[in-house]
Amino acid sequence: MLLAIDIGNTNIVLGVFEGKTLGRSWRLATMRERTADEMGLLVSELLERAGIRPDAVDGVVMASVVPPLTASVIDMSERYLGARPLNLEPGINTGMPVLYDNPADVGADRIVNSIAAYELYGRSRQTPLIVVDFGTATTFDAVSTAGEYLGGVICPGIQISADALFQRAARLPRIDVRKPPHVVGKTTVSSMQSGLFFGYVGMVEGLVSRIRAELGGEAFCLATGGLAEVIAPETAAIQTVDRDLTLTGLRMVWERNEGVVVGRQ
Secondary structure, eight states: OOOEEEEOOEEEEEEEEETTEEEEEEEEOOTTTOOHHHHHHHHHHHHTTTOOGGGGGEEEEESOHHHHHHHHHHHHIIIOBOOOOOEEETTTOSSSSSSSSSSGGOOHHHHHHHHIIIIIIIIITOOOOOEEESSSEEEEEEEEEEEEEEEEEEEEEEHHHHHHHHHHHHHHOEEEEEESSSSSSHHHHHHHHHHHHHHHHHHHHHHHHHHHHHSSSEEEEEEETTTTTHHHOOOOTOOOOTTTTTHHHHHHHHHHHOOOOOOOO
């Protein structure tokens, strides 16, 4: 069994693979102050409730964009699971050329998304890819037909935009992000929801169109992340949604490094 852990700014997503099959997955709120012991108790309880003994986990692979939690999760893995994790950091073999000016600047989650997207959707189609990840930030990543990470776009996430409206405009309320019944709002709340939701759909369509043009006019676009299943049905710019893309990419990187990584101690 392989435990994959994606540590994001808003959520920590965990998944247990048996071979290539994702058996169970969980989503936790990211709390930067959590200690290794707190993480260990949480992970142990999740595994046990799923009928999985912690000592049945043979290996752990992780990607983190939250430095304060990286050390805690590594410590948790070693002490509670008895496995030294493979942490995706500069120098790890991912099998994907990164054509960024400074490859170390690319978030590990963006790389594993691109790896999984290429193996699942790009290699067989022989077409460039655009991967949209609706997380705390919304990222657009471009992958070449040859499986090279080309670069991308980083935008504020839709919840960040909603929070900014509330914080910077004294008379506007805090709202939940959801699709309103009409584009033209009849109340302040519905008007804000329209601007956030349909404005975001328009941003996605515009950026995907411009990226496609730079990639030669053709690219397969897929989405992942918390709001992917909400935004994707509203636009023809996105062809498919894969909610487990990041966990799958982590598994693939583990497999490419399995021969040089010590799992269970």
